[in-house]
Amino acid sequence: MVEDCEQQSHGQSSSGCRSLRSFFIFTIFLVLFLCYYIVPNELSESWAVAVGLFLPEKFTTKMVNDSLNTVPTVTSVEPWKPPEPYCVAYPHKYNLVLNEPEKCQRENPFVVLMVPVAPSNSATRDAIRSTWGSERLVGDKTVSILFLLGLPTSEERETLQQNLLRESEKYHDLIQSDFWDSYFNLTIKTMVMLEWLTVYCPNTSYAMKVDSDVFLNVKTLVSMLLSTPKQNYMTGLVARNAVVLRDPHSKWYLPKTVYEPPFYPPYALGLGYVFTLDLPEKLVKAAQRVKPVYIEDVFLGLCMTHLGIALTNPPDGSLFNVFPVEYNRCRYSKLIATTTRSLRDQVEFWKDLQRPGPYC
Numbered sequence: 306m307v308e309d310c311e312q313q314s315h316g317q318s319s320s321g322c323r324s325l326r327s328f329f330i331f332t333i334f335l336v337l338f339l340c341y342y343i344v345p346n347e348l349s350e351s352w353a354v355a356v357g358l359f360l361p362e363k364f365t366t367k368m369v370n371d372s373l374n375t376v377p378t379v380t381s382v383e384p385w386k387p388p389e390p391y392c393v394a395y396p397h398k399y400n401l402v403l404n405e406p407e408k409c410q411r412e413n414p415f416v417v418l419m420v421p422v423a424p425s426n427s428a429t430r431d432a433i434r435s436t437w438g439s440e441r442l443v444g445d446k447t448v449s450i451l452f453l454l455g456l457p458t459s460e461e462r463e464t465l466q467q468n469l470l471r472e473s474e475k476y477h478d479l480i481q482s483d484f485w486d487s488y489f490n491l492t493i494k495t496m497v498m499l500e501w502l503t504v505y506c507p508n509t510s511y512a513m514k515v516d517s518d519v520f521l522n523v524k525t526l527v528s529m530l531l532s533t534p535k536q537n538y539m540t541g542l543v544a545r546n547a548v549v550l551r552d553p554h555s556k557w558y559l560p561k562t563v564y565e566p567p568f569y570p571p572y573a574l575g576l577g578y579v580f581t582l583d584l585p586e587k588l589v590k591a592a593q594r595v596k597p598v599y600i601e602d603v604f605l606g607l608c609m610t611h612l613g614i615a616l617t618n619p620p621d622g623s624l625f626n627v628f629p630v631e632y633n634r635c636r637y638s639k640l641i642a643t644t645t646r647s648l649r650d651q652v653e654f655w656k657d658l659q660r661p662g663p664y665c
């Protein structure tokens with residue numbers, strides 16, 4: 306490729322060559338950017354997915370591996386075993402341990418926010434409740450919020466479960482199902498979410514799955530949803546032609562036995578995707594015919610492909626951001642979702658955005 310470029314540059318001016326060069330420069334900047342920003346301990350799923358998306362496999366694996374080595378490991382009840390052969394225990398009948406069956410009926414929301422979070426992560430739930438999770442009315446549209454949990458796997462799980470019970474009685478915003486809450490079970494969590502929405506929110510127009518490390522601008526979300534389709538609609542940061550990682554050391558490794566094609570179908574990145582409420586039931590049905598993968602957003606992409614429903618790009622490419630957007634009131638007043646580097650950032654940015662005065 307470099308040789309072609311050299312040859313071309315000796316000929317007439319070549320925009321192909323220049324764009325190849327720009328691409329290299331861009332890649333180098335991206336790599337530097339990532340090295341700088343991927344702070345160990347803070348590597349979020351959405352982040353990592355992006356790394357897998359935008360960088361060559363070898364580099365990705367190494368960097369992700371390095372970061373992973375410094376992430377504190379969750380003490381599980383049994384020693385962790387690599388899920389062989391990358392099976393996901395879905396479909397399966399899971400039962401709700403904590404539920405809010407009347408939530409949608411009582412609040413009659415226009416959009417319901419579903420936030421997957423680890424059972425032990427009450428600090429994040431509190432931060433969200435006091436920031437974007439507190440925005441419950443935009444114009445005349447009601448917004449509801451629920452946190453999605455599995456069962457705690459740590460040694461203190463009994464204490465933890467008692468705390469969750471108390472938290473649930475206080476805030477009435479926890480949905481907990483009886484699968485083990487772990488990274489490799491995130492697809493189960495997403496499917497339980499869709500099952501829940503199908504059963505308990507039949508009259509709601511939209512739902513959004515939001516990762517807990519995301520800053521959400523609820524007003525921008527609602528305003529986008531006022532003019533989007535009412536059916537068969539899913540949007541977010543849509544990945545197209547994302548490469549399947551085949552290095553067994555990669556956190557997103559998928560063997561060919563589980564998924565053969567070299568690329569994934571289009572899917573909306575897990576950091577935050579929005580969909581109309583006719584979709585959950587269809588996706589739950591499709592999921593019975595599609596071989597599950599543990600990467601939850603990819604799995605929904607596979608189910609969408611099975612259904613023959615295309616993902617929709619958001620009306621504006623800057624609305625959903627997988628890399629933390631540098632804070633700036635104007636920019637944050639216009640976006641819908643961005644990952645953040647820390648819980649503190651998430652809280653500070655939200656507070657600053659509430660200040661009176663012009664945004665831009």
Ligand SMILES: *[C@@H]1O[C@H](CO)[C@@H](O)[C@H](O)[C@H]1NC(C)=O
Pocket residue numbers: 366367370371374554
């Ligand atoms: C990832 O980390 C493990 C444990 O430190 C190491 O054995 C392995 O070789 C690493 N893999 C890559 C691709 O760097």
Ligand SMILES: *[C@@H]1O[C@H](CO)[C@@H](O)[C@H](O)[C@H]1NC(C)=O
Pocket residue numbers: 409410411505506507508
């Ligand atoms: C949905 O709307 C119907 C008709 O308005 C109503 O009877 C029903 O209780 C609503 N269900 C929920 C769960 O909100």
Ligand SMILES: *[C@@H]1O[C@H](CO)[C@@H](O)[C@H](O)[C@H]1NC(C)=O
Pocket residue numbers: 388394483484485486487489490
């Ligand atoms: C996922 O949850 C199921 C059901 O609780 C459990 O059997 C399985 O071990 C869990 N998998 C992981 C990787 O935690």
